[in-house]
Amino acid sequence: MPLDPNPRTSRAQFLAWLAIAPFAWAASALLQRLRSRDRPEPVMIPPDVPLGLSVSGDIVLNRSADGSLRAFSARCTHLGCKLERVIDGVVVCPCHGSRFFADGRVAAGPAVRALTEWRVRPNAQSGGWIVDAG
Numbered sequence: 001m002p003l004d005p006n007p008r009t010s011r012a013q014f015l016a017w018l019a020i021a022p023f024a025w026a027a028s029a030l031l032q033r034l035r036s037r038d039r040p041e042p043v044m045i046p047p048d049v050p051l052g053l054s055v056s057g058d059i060v061l062n063r064s065a066d067g068s069l070r071a072f073s074a075r076c077t078h079l080g081c082k083l084e085r086v087i088d089g090v091v092v093c094p095c096h097g098s099r100f101f102a103d104g105r106v107a108a109g110p111a112v113r114a115l116t117e118w119r120v121r122p123n124a125q126s127g128g129w130i131v132d133a134g
């Protein structure tokens, strides 16, 4: 917006901007909040995760003998029930019995989609990991 040399118009423009500023600030804060909801929530995983498959809160963990860790959502891809148990090396859904392999693939339906895998990064401070669960 070009500056108007007329002081009266400039004052009116300033007041108009002043009136709009709270709404612009509120809209910006709302957008930022909505964006942060989409951002993955980092979860700290301690270094003492047992080998193989385990479920910790909302995360299915698969720790390999080489020390690497994979993390998956503990929500069943059939209808979203919480996965809580590992039986005979597969994760079992308590609702309708879907089973998932350690790499997240479906071992038995009714689910047809693999578990959602989340990014895992080492946590240099704790010696564990950080999972970007989202």
Ligand code: FES
Pocket (backbone or CB within 6 Å): 076, 077, 078, 079, 080, 081, 093, 094, 095, 096, 097, 098, 109, 110, 111
């Ligand atoms: S919700 Fe898991 S099998 Fe249906």
